[in-house]
Amino acid sequence: MDIEAIARQARETIPGLEGDDERLQQHALRLLxxxxxREGWEEDDQAMRERLLARLLELPVPATASVDRNASPRQPVRTVPTDAQIESLVGKAFSAPSDGSRARAAVLAGRAWLNVKQxxxxxxxxxxxRSRLRARRLIARRRRELEH
Incomplete structure (x- = not known):
């Protein structure tokens, strides 16, 4: 592996470092x-480092390196769940097997509440x-049905 290939590899492996020359140079020196x-080069260490760092600064920044490291993905717009969706979430939790005890009904109600909260x-x-109020009423009704 030659100096040119090491510099190119350092530039391409971590695309977010184009503005951080110090970290990019440290990464290139680690690769060197x-x-x-691995290969047991006989060339002078200091001369090799200087050539690598000079070549690293000459290389153009790859197109993939223009990613903003501080940008976060756009959050999807949250929509209010419909009554059918709330019933589905509650029904999913209450569909687990039950022995009709109050303790099991409380566990299933807790699972349903977590589904609705998420x-x-x-x-x-x-x-x-409003959504959680509707869900609380539905959970209470399903819990009463399960206990009796």
Missing amino acids: SAARS ATAGLGFWQRW
């Missing part, structure tokens, strides 16, 4: 020392409150 230990997370306060 790994290649030297589905309504990220909504506005009043949207979340």
